[in-house]
Amino acid sequence: MTPKASGNPIVVLTEHKPSVVELDSRTAQLLAENREARVSVEPCTGGWRVRASEMVGTFQIGETRFVIQPKIPISNVLALLDVDLGSFRISRQTFEYDSAPDLLIGLIRLFADGLDAALSQGLRHDYVQRAESLNSIRGRVEFARLARTPGAGIPTPCRFDEYTADVRVNQLLLSAIEIAVRVPGVPPADIVRMRRHLAAFHEVAHHQGPVDWVSSWVPNRMETHYAPAVRPAALIVENLTATLAAGRSTGPSFMVDMNRLVEKFIEVRIGRYLDSGSGLESQAARWLDVEESISYRPDLVVTRNGAPVAVADVKYKALSELKDIDNADIYQAHTYAQALGLDKAVIISCIADRRPLRRQRVTISRTGIEIELWTIDLSFPIPELESQLLELAHFLCRP
Secondary structure, three states: OOEEEOOOOOOEEEEEEEEEOOHHHHHHHHHOOOOOOOOOEEEOOOEEEEEOEEEEEEEEEEEEEEEEEEEOHHHHHHHHHOOOOOOOOOOOHHHHHHHHOHHHHHHHHHHHHHHHHHHHHHOOEEEEEEEEEEEEOOOOOOOOHOOOOOOOOEEEEEEEEEOOOOOOHHHHHHHHHHHOOOOOOHHHHHHHHHHHHHHHHOOOOOOOOOHHHHOOOOOOOOOHHHHHHHHHHHHHOOOOOOOOOOOOOOOOOOOEEHHHHHHHHHHHHHHHHOOOOOEEEOOOOOOOOOOOEEEEEOOOOEEEEEEEEEEEEOOOOOOOOOHHOOOHHHHHHHHHHHHHHHEEEEEEEOOOOOOOOOOEEEEEEOOOOEEEEEEOOOOOOOOHHHHHHHHHHHHHHHH
């Protein structure tokens, strides 16, 4: 059915697919100028032909909300965002998020489930070091501070450990709740179950500053039940804080660059599955010429004892056969292998249409370098996808 803006505030598009949409000329112009969405807009019979790019998510122009759906299941996109769907006890639940109107709603519903799991054992408490001036001594007196104000012994500067719920992970969850319940389109039932947790956070402050610490956060034994909530909470706080600032009446913008996301996911998983003793360089600049004036930057270089053993280029394209690959991509892969002194290069084609997985190779004349095509289907269930990447990682480690 043709998406319509008139009478319907939501226009649904699909990644890399054109749609004919009824828009007023002003909205069409603003849509074409929207750098974040990166869509093409041109007039056609019946309205405007709008073609989405590799950007997926949701954004708003005027009263019209645009949703760009990914080619792969939303549950898989969430996994690519490094939200650990495997941490949920009932795996069937994770696939219900594909029925959500868009990626953002799916993320918030996942966060709501993770929040229930995180708080099932009560709010996390821990000892936090405080430095305050008190009317009675607590902990250790800070004599250096006291010496700077001679004669003023009260209040006394003290440093002490306080057992409190006002810890970083709880601050993050609280901020994510207050943002998530304000996002248009979130099912009322999810809003209710997120709000019912707010009372537990009465002594918790809002999260301040960046949330990049989450990428290296490893839950301790007392925090394992928090794992399903922390990463979704970080994505919500990181992406929606500005667009849902106080007094803002427009809807939130949450956009994901699928090209970058897929490349990063492949990089992380290949690095995780490499054989012991192997290393991985990602997007590392190297010099092609002796004078060091021409650089090249392969997506992935597998090393052993510091020496390259394999090179791979990641393409988020539907390349199921070698004949589908642009000549430029073949030339690029060949140059990488030749410059690194390797006899093979791999082009990793990330597809999303459940075609039969294929491995094909072509041998370049004179150099004898083999260019191998590997297809990775991102629409497969996550365990099957992980199995594909494990096999690829082992292949890249072979001499």
